[in-house]
Amino acid sequence: DKPIHSLVAGTVAGAVEGAITYPTELVKTKLQLSGSRQYLASGGQPFHGAIDCARATVRAQGLGGLYRGLTPMLTGNAAKAGVRFLTYDSIKTQLRRADGTLTMPRMMLAGMCAGIVEGATVVAPAETIKTRLINDQCLARPKYSGVVDCVGTAIRTEGVAGIYRGVVPVMARQGANSCVRFAAYDSLRQWLVAPGKDKLPFWQSFALGMIAGTVTVFATMPLDVVKTRMQSLAAPQEYKGSLHCAYRVVSEEGVRALWKGATPRLSRLMFSGAIVFAVYEEVMKLLR
Secondary structure (H helix, E strand, O other), X not given: OOHHHHHHHHHHHHHXXXXXXXXXXXXXXXXXXXXXXXXXXOOOOOOOOHHHHHHHHHHHHOHXXXXXXXXXXXXXXXXXXXXXXXXXXXXXXXXXXXXXXXXXXXXXXXXXXXXXXXXXXXXXXXXXXXXXXXXXXXXXXXXXOOHHHHHHHHHHHHOHXXXXXXXXXXXXXXXXXXXXXXXXXHHHHHHXXXXXXXXXXXXXXXXXXXXXXXXXXXXXXXXXXXXXXXXOOOHHHXXXXXXXXXXXXXXXXXXXXXXXXXXXXXHHHHHHHHHHHHHHXXXXXXXX
C-alpha cells in the first residue's frame, strides 16, 4: 500500500470516530478534572459518576454542551489518526520478516513509535485546547468565548509552549496506546486472515478493533489521568511536572483516582477502536 493511502484512510477514520464518540470523551475529561483542589476552589461542579456528569452537562448547557471543544478534538483526531497510520504502516513495512509476518515485539515497537510521533506533532496542542475548553465550562465563571479565544489566551499568557503543556505525558500515553492497540489488533488480524489474502469483512475488523480498544483502556488509564491534569487550567499553579502530578493525585485522592474516568473512556475506546479500524480497512479497500 502507498503511504498516501495510509494517510487518507487514517484521516477519514479519525474524523468519523471523533464525531461519533466525542460526548464520552467530554464526560471522561470532566470526571478527571473534578478531583483537584484548585478545580473545587474555583467553583467547579463536582460529579458523582459518568451518568451524573452527562446529565448535569445537558441540564446546564443543553445537548450542545456535550460537544463543547469538539472542533479542536475533531481536527486533532483526524490529523492524529492520519499521522498514526502513516507512521505505523511505514515502520511496519520495514520490520516485516521475509514471509511478510510481524512478531508481537515488532508490532509493539511500530505502534509505540507511531504513538509518540502523533503525540508530539498533533495530539498535545489539540488536547490541551480541548481540555481547557471543557475545564472552563465547568467553572462558575467561564472565561473563554470559544476555540480561537482559548488558543489566543494561552499563547498570550504562556507563549506557544502553553498549548504544548503536558506533551511528555501525552507522548507517553499515545505511545502506550498505539503500542497496545496496534499489537492487539494486528496479532488477531494476522491470526484471522488466510495466507495470501489481505482483507477482513467489516464485522471482523469492527470486533477486533473493539477488543484492542478495551485492552488499551486498562493498560494506559493512569497516563491519561496525568495527561488531563497537566493540561488543566490550574496545572501551572498545582504541578511541577508529570511525576509530581501523579504523586499529588495518588497522595491526595488515592490510587483509584488514576483510573478515574475509566468507564466513559472504556465506552469511547471500545467503539473508537472498532470504528477506526473498521473505517480504515474499508477506505483502504476503496483506495487499492
